[in-house]
Amino acid sequence: MPCTHTLRRHDRSLIVALAGDFTFAENVTFLQIVDEVVNSGLEAITIDMSALATIDSAGLSMLVLLRDRLAKIGGVVTLLHPSPPIARILEVVSFEQIFTIVR
């Protein structure tokens, strides 16, 4: 399942909804999203993971990259509604220590 994304602005925050497989293959598209998000000036970013089927270590690295870039401008990233398999991966890599995860 190719990854798709939609961006939705909500007050002072931006919701990025990812669907499908978030893997290395998405690096070009997602790095563009990172640039857009950082340049938007919005400091609260929510990644909606409810429709995500798969995430790999490259996808996780891209989330860390987004977090690091936003942190430089005082922004934060929230991971929203991961499905049980995705939540398991997030737990394995201890992402609760560096992201707010809303289940």
Added chain:
Amino acid sequence: MSRSLPSSADRLVAGDSIAARTGLAAFRGPILGDDVKVLSADADIDTVTAVLATAECLVVDDGVSPGWRDALRLVPGGRSRPFRAILSTRTAYGMAAVRGIVAWAIGHGYLAPANRSRAESALLEAMANAIFHGNLGLPGLNRFGGDADAYFKIATERLADPEWGARPIFVTLTPVGRLLIVHVGDVGCGFRPEPDTRDVGTLAGRGRRIMKALAAIVRVSRGGRWTSLGFPMRDGSIVAGRRV
């Protein structure tokens, strides 16, 4: 990866035919003892998944460069390995191949459907190791000075390169006792994994943690060129004539 629909992707041919067609004749015996299913180099992602999921023999990807055919000797043969595939790096990359291989294991009763996601995620990381640190010759992201942009760029370029992308990846599935062992091999120069880190915020180093958490056994051998994952087989699977 987007691929056009092939005409020959799902074709089952005899060992002699594939030998003549691909120049594999020198490797008859352990490799070409069975019928061979040819995966066309331009198969689309759905075809890649379907061919692997329904394989009853050895799958050989036409996209593997003839220059690497010597490396086919590395693929163990024998009836104890009911699934063997030789894929190009480009075909092995992505979820299509992983989904097909895990679907094969579930379809043949070696894995419970409930373990699909766990097996897919672990196998995806083993394949990524073989692809990026093996055949594409890239170090870990941390050794790239943390420059993720540069890392992703060079990895994408090498995947698209005909020489790098045509290197072979080997996958075999072997039932051993109560475990299904998945071997993933590459023809790279070997890779020494970085030590486990407690730094959660680092950009790299999560693949091995994911494999260790999701597979019952993880073993890296042959200088980093082979990763072996073990998954408990579903209750009721019949292995070597006995039920587990």
